[in-house]
Structure formats: C-alpha cells, structure tokens
Amino acid sequence: MYRKELDIALSAVSRAAKLCRDVQQTLVDAESVQKKDRSPVTIADFGSQAIISMALSAAFPEDPLVGEEDAVLLRKNDVLRGKVHNLVSNAIGAVDEDALIEAIDRGARDTNFSGRFWTVDPIDGTKGFLRGDQYAVALALIEAGRVVLGVLGCPNFNPEKWGANGAIFYAVAGGGAFAAPIEPGTPVGRNDLNAKPIRVDGTNRPEAARFCESVESAHSDHEVHRRICDRLGILASPCRIDSQAKYAAIASGEASIYLRLPRSSAYREKIWDHAAGAAVVTEAGGRVTDFSGSPLGFTEGRTLKSHRGILATNGRLHDGVLSAIQSTVAI
C-alpha cells in the first residue's frame, strides 16, 4: 500500500533536507525575514517547500497540498526571490521562476479537508534551524482525517547508538515505522537496505522516563509541563528539542514522553506540525492524543481546532500521563 507515495515522499524529503543542510552550513545566507505573524522564515523554508511541491505535483497532479509557506514575500522581494530561485536551481536543475512561485503558493490554498491531501512543513523548527540546532522537514499524506503516511527528515538527528549523520523517519499506516541515515546526495528509497525498524521504549515507570518539550518557551508552557512531571515523579530534567525531532525521539526510544501545552490558550496547533510525527510515533508502537485523550483528527482545516495540548508517549505511559495532566490543568 502507498508504495509510489512513499517512494516520492522519501526522495522529495531527502532532497529538501539536503538543501536545508547546505543552507544551515552557510548560515550567513540563511538570515531570516519576518512573516506577518512575526515568525521567521528563510530561503531554505521556501526552497524546501518548492522542491516537495514540485515532486508531488509531477507524481500526483490531482492531490492538493497544504503547506506552511506561501509566496507573498517572494513576489514582493526580488532579491529574496532570486536567492530562492538560485538555491532550488542548484539543488534540482534549472526551474522557471514563475513555476517556482506557483509551486510554493500551491500549498497556501484551502482544500476539502475530509478528502485526500498532503501537508508539508518545509522546515519545522525554523528557530532551531537558525540557531544551528534540530529541525525537521515534515511531509504527511492524510485521507479522511487520518494520517496514512508520514516522513520526517531530521538532518541533525544523530543518536550515538546509530553513528549516523542525520536520519529520515517514515511510516505507512499499518506498516511499522523505520529510520534510515540521510546520506548526502543520495535520496533515500523505500527499499533502502540501511533502513531499520524503530520502536518506542518499553518503560512503564514514569520515574525512569525521559520527557521532552520545545526549546522555545514561547511555544509551550514549560512551567505547567514541570508540574505535570513532578506529579508523575519524573526524575530526569527535561530534554529540550526543536521541531518534530521530538516525535522522532519518542518513536526511536530516545525519550518516552512529549508534552506540548501552548502558552496561549488561543493558539491552535498547525496540522503540519504534527501529522508526520504522529504517524511515525503511532507506527513505532506509541500513542498520540490531545490532553483530553482524543486522538488527533485532521479534517478541521489548517489547524487542530478542537484539540488542546498534545501528548505523545511510548503507549504504556499514556494513561498515567493523561491522569497527571488532568489533575494539573483544566482543559
């Protein structure tokens, strides 16, 4: 199932991840510009969304794409547009500038969210990317509100036990979760011999659990997380990781609990910040819900409107963490 989808998604994400890695290594050129909501975006975010969008529209012309970025800033700023154009042309060969802009903007349109669509976060954790830390290129395929395929490219994810220089995590519903090293210049394929099945850890003792959360304290409420962890008797200090690399950490057994309560009660999570990561964790044997225990549903639009707080665990710890959450915060 989804063989062609997985092949295309893996090769597009690994090409986009290579572009991001190259830009991060020459960070002077990665300076960010501010979007309307004052969050940062770089030439690598635009380049990555363009590469993924073009690969998907060539292979699946009928499939809508819902992406974080749009081309508004690029249309207004010739210098920025020129830089993105150069970057993408160097990565995948000459592309027409109008086609590039159109490819980025394809992700900005709304669609029938109850049908089949892709969602992309070309760089998740742009702040981490700018700091030289973790980030992820995240792509997911959603059908009838359910994530059926998720790919997470994490160029800076280097667990010691793997000795790898970056990894790509992926899952197809019902097919398990896998990780493969990102080899510079070699797109990963479905039959990659280096791919290994991954599994969540087996701990059911919260005091032995490692817990992770966002680096950015503006994105989630570290203080409430600390109260939940205290109630559970978690001894280790929090592991702060940027981006959906947190889901990769849960799926590969590097951590057992990921908590995310937005600091603002008005904030709604974006679908592209969770779809791919949730698929990878679920297929690795873990569980992902909101703070009331409902599984995430992706039919509501560009945000997870009816969900508040996100909890991903190794599964065994899930109900215990939910009780601790519900005794600590009013949802």
Ligand SMILES: Nc1ncnc2c1ncn2[C@@H]1O[C@H](COP(=O)(O)OS(=O)(=O)O)[C@@H](OP(=O)(O)O)[C@H]1O
């Ligand atoms: N106020 C607020 N509350 C909650 N979440 C927010 C908020 N603002 C932004 N975002 C989203 O957070 C995404 C980054 O995820 P993380 O917080 O896990 O990573 S990081 O610590 O910021 O690097 C980040 O994704 P990217 O924009 O792709 O980096 C945002 O979609």
Ligand SMILES: [Mg+2]
């Ligand atoms: Mg994001």
Ligand SMILES: [Mg+2]
């Ligand atoms: Mg992003």
Ligand SMILES: [Mg+2]
């Ligand atoms: Mg962003």
